[in-house]
Amino acid sequence: MVNNVVRKWLLLGGIFFLTFFSASLVTASDTNGTIGTTYKYAWGENIGWLNFGCDECNVAITDDAIAGYAWSSNLGWINLNPDNSAGVVNDGEGILSGSAWGSNLGWINFSGVTINTSGEFLGYATLESDSSQINFNCANASTCTSADFKVATDWRPASSRLSGTTSGSVARPSSTPSILSPILPPSITVPIQTAIDNISDVVNQASDFLSGLFSGREPDENALVEVPKVTPLAFRVIWDLLPNREINAFVFAPLPYELRTLVNKFSELDKTFKEVGIEKLSDINKLSGITLNVPGLADVLNTTIKTMSAGEIAELEKISGVSLNVPGFSGAGGMIGQVGVGKISLIEGLPIAKFSLAAKNNLPTEFVFARASGELVDLNVALSVGERGEVTQKISSLPGQTMKLVMKPISAARSVTGYVIFRAPTPKISKNSILRSSLVASALFSMVGLVEETSEIIPVEQKLVLSSFKYTDDDRDGIYTADITTPVVPGEYDIITVIDYVDPELGSRKMSMITVIDPEGYVFEENDGKETRIPSAIVSLYRLNTSSKQYELWPAENYQQENPQITDIRGTYSFLVPAGTYYFHVEAPSYDIFKGKAFVVAEGNGIHQNIELKSAQKLKWLSEPDWQTVLLIVVLLLLVYNLYRNTLRDRLLRLPK
């Protein structure tokens, strides 16, 4: 309330002050130039009329500067001489420069505006905010016939004055012709509300300052924001503010050499990469969590079978474990006769030795193939892409399995040696994994670029070498093979193959493949959160016959294994199976029969599920009685006892006394 009274008095005082002083200021002195009452308007192309001769404008023109204000009915006051800047500068000859400031307009550059010997303003000022122009004289654009406007003053350039005159002012005519253009705007005066608002703002600011002073708070330094009127270099769009070269180097960096080699050699992978937009180094993270199944074995072997004669195809039937699946035909057996040369077919389990000469020639060099179960199961080879784009190859197998490694050197080799090296006790999980559908398809990934060229000293000696073996080429077809037994301890191993070439230019070359030995599966029973292994359980594996749509006992004998298996003292079992759909059937004395859910094996792989059996439930309620059972037994006993007593009483009553 008190504040309102004080504010009212201050407002009234302000109004009185403004009225009194403004009335005295409108009278121009004889020594300084002022703006005439007739010609006082300039035209801004984006802001409309600007009045330089309003009652409160107080424009004063000297040999050094122009002071005072101009008024825009749309955008308010324009200060011709702001405190924190030089304002509009006059060089004494009427050539203006510097800038005026409008709180709603920003800076207005007066370079380009002049005052001629008649005291008329000529030229254009420029708004720095939008580069629009303010025309000070209709003669600039020769539009005076349609719109007669200009800004005129009684100030004159120094060179055109009479000698002895210290100021450019000349005597103003006693009467100015009052011929106004019909399009000129009406006379604009400062609205009284604006003046009140200005005074109110001043009072408020003073009040804020005082309250800040007494409350110990410093005045807000951010209240005044000074922005240089000249655009800093950083804002002129003459520089690249972002280091484009470095960004381009990152964004447009090509895929790592290893991946590029794969893409070039394997058209399907190239196509897939293009479809998902993996073209640059920065795209590698797109591979995260994505599994790409690229066709390989079918393509390669189909190419092979197309080159085979009918006789050679018939020979395939005699090979144990080999099956030809022909789309559109039912029944896998006895199909050879129906498969003609060039027909689409898929050959599974064809031994390397049975490959035709053309197929052997097409076999990619310097890649280690891995097969198990007498070459009937292609071990699944996964392609892992590391964070830096490095490519590693990985296979998985089961402990103690016999594995055939096959590789083809580029040219004649003096020797091919393999090493099994321990890497880690726990297999590392790779985030980015590209599954390759088969052994032969994976071979396509093993081009020359993927083989590491080594110096004379192969650094395998520095690692924990578990065993070494020699590859042999008994039939001298250029393909070396070696039979090894996988380690019995689950973990991660490196199989390093070193080729010692006869050609001194090729020297010695090394290939590396990570082998993960998965633990075997086991059968167990859970007791109080602890697992008890069950020996002598019969584990049977059933496979879905795609032709008959029926599950059949998997023919393990064709794959040099047993089915069903009887678990050992550790309750373990293991199957290494080709792709297909399977389920488990487990039986054990004193346990319920277990029939598992069907699961799919996408590639040749080891099965190592841990199967839990439940104890047979026949007398469980006796072995583990709970309170409900006990209560029921007690009630039953009481009922029996009651019945017995009743019967006994009836008998006693019937007896003759």
Add this chain to the structure above:
Amino acid sequence: MIATVFFGLQYFTLTQELSEIKTTQSKVELNGKVIDFASMFITKVLQADQEVDFETRLSLENAVRGLEDEEIMAEWQHFVGSKTEAEAQESVKDLLEILIGKIKK
């Protein structure tokens, strides 16, 4: 007496909670301001295809001062006062790093 003690404790607890909430709110508001400034800086300056006009520079200056953060202010002034392209690039990198760092907090 018991009621007085009870309500006194309640008052004390609620005051504590209120101050915590106010602190959190101020952090959120500051975060919002930093995001606004970062967004404005990216769209109006880094993505500018013509000279940044006065009004925009004024808005940016107001925005950066509104953050009341000395670190950001110093780097901003370093950027505005850049004399060479390399200097401006370095300032942009540092400024963006600071802004992202502030947003993460």
